[in-house]
Amino acid sequence: MVEIFQYGFMQRALMAGVIIGILCPTIGIFLVLRRMSMIGNSLSHVALSGVAAGIVMGIYPLAMALIFSVAAALGIEQLRKMYSEYAELAMAVILSAGLGVAVVLISYAKSINIDLFGYLFGNILTVRPEDMWLIAALGFFIIAFVGLNFRELFYIAFDEESARIAGIPVKRVNLLFTVLIAMTITLSMRIVGALLVSSLMVIPVATGIQLAKSFRHATLLSVIAAETAVISGIILSYYLELASGGTIVLLSVTFLMLVLGLKKL
C-alpha cells in the first residue's frame, strides 16, 4: 500500500486530488442550491475544446482550457441576461458550442485522441508537475475568495433579491463566481475528466445536504464526501488500472446511495 506514495505521479495525483476534493463541492454547493448544476457540465465541454485547441496549437492545454472556459462562463452570463426567462438555454447553447468545437478539432488532428482520452475521463498518470502547481496556485485563490465572501455567496444563493437590497454587489460577486466555476472545472479535468467533473461538483453536495444541520455543516460534509471519494478513487484506480474519473464518481454515487438508504431505515 505504502509503495504507491513513493511514485512522483501518485504524489502529484493525490495532492491535486486533495485540492479538487475541496474545490469542487465548495463551488458546487452554491451551484446546487441556486439550481445551476448544469453550468458545470456546459463549461467542462468548453474546457475540453480548449484542451483540444491547446494540443493542436502546441500550447499548454490546461492554460487554453482555462481561457476557453472563462470566456464561456462570461458568455453564459451574457446569454442569461438576453434569455432571462430561459436561463438554462444559455447553458445548453454553450455546451453545444463547446462540444462542437472540440469534435471539430479532434477530427482535425486524429493523432491527439490518446492524449484527449485522459482529459475526457481523468487519468492520474497524466498529472504533470506544472499541472500540480497550477492546481495548487489557482486552488488556493479560489478557496480564499470563497472563504472571504462566504456570507455574501450564501446570501445570494439563499435569496438574491434580498442580498441585493442589503447592499451586496450581487452582479460583481456573481461574475467573479462564474469565473471561479470555470477555473475549478479546468483544474479538475486532469483527475476526474471533462465529462465527469460536474458530477464531483454535484453528487458530494447531494450527500452533504441530506445530513446537514446548517449551511456550514452542509459545506463541510460535502467536502468530506468528495475527499473520501477522490482519495479512495485515486488509490483504487491505481490498483485496478481504471480511469480515475469514473472510479471517483462511482464512489461518490455509492456514498450518496448509502446515505439515502440509511436515512430511510
Next chain:
Amino acid sequence: MNTERLVRIKNVYFEYGKEPVLINVSLDIAKGDYLGVVGPNGSGKSTLIKLILGILKPSGGSIELFGKNIEDFDDWEQIGYVKQKAASFNPGFPATVEEVVGANLYPGKNAPKPGAKKLRERVNEVLSIVKMDKYGRKLIGNLSGGQQQRIFIARALINSPQILLLDEPTIGIDLDSQREFYSLLERLNRKMRITIMMVSHDIGVITQRAGRVVCMGDGKLICHPNNSRSEISGILKKVYGNTMDLIIHDH
C-alpha cells in the same frame, strides 16, 4: 430637509414595456407611520415597493428616501424588507435561522464586516424581539410558515432599520399565526417607533391594523390617507365589489 418624512414619492410613473403600471403616484411616509396599501392583484402595489427599494427605476417622477434623491441614497440599512414567504426561499435550503438572519447584517463595502461574536449577539437580540430566540439553530425549512415570517422580520430588523416595507407578508400563513404576526408589527411600530408600510390585497386586515390606508387601482392611487374613512370605504367597495363590509378602526 424634513427629517420626519422618510419617503416621498412624487408624480411617479412606471411602465413594463409600454404597459403603464403606475400612473402619477404621489405619496409621503412619515416617521412612525403604519401605512397600509391595499388594492386588487395587478394594481401596482408591489411595483411601488420595488421602486422604493431601488429594484426598479421609475420611468418618470421622483423618489426621495430620508431626504435624498433615491439615485444618491446609499443608506440601505435604514430600510428593512419582508416579502411574500413563498417567494423568499427554497424550503429545502440547508440553512439555520441564525445563518439566515445574520446574512442580512451587511455593513456595506466601506465598513468592516462584523466579527463572529458580535454577529451572534446581534442575531440573538433580534430573534428575542420576534420571540424566536430558541430557534436559532433550527433549519429554517423545518419551521411553520408563521415562524418563518417572524424570522424574516428579524432578518429585516438586524440592521436597526427606521422603516419596514412588507409585501403581502401573510400569504400562505394560518390565521392564528397571522394574528401573532400583526401583533408583532404593532409592537414594532408603537414601542420601537419603526415606520411600517405594508402592501396587501387583504383589505380587512389592512383597514383593521394600519394607522393610515391608501388604496390602488389600475396603477393609480384611488384613495389617499387624507380621505375620510367613509370615503375610503366607498372607494374600496367600488374596487372590490359591494359584497364586502368594511370595518375601519381608528388608531
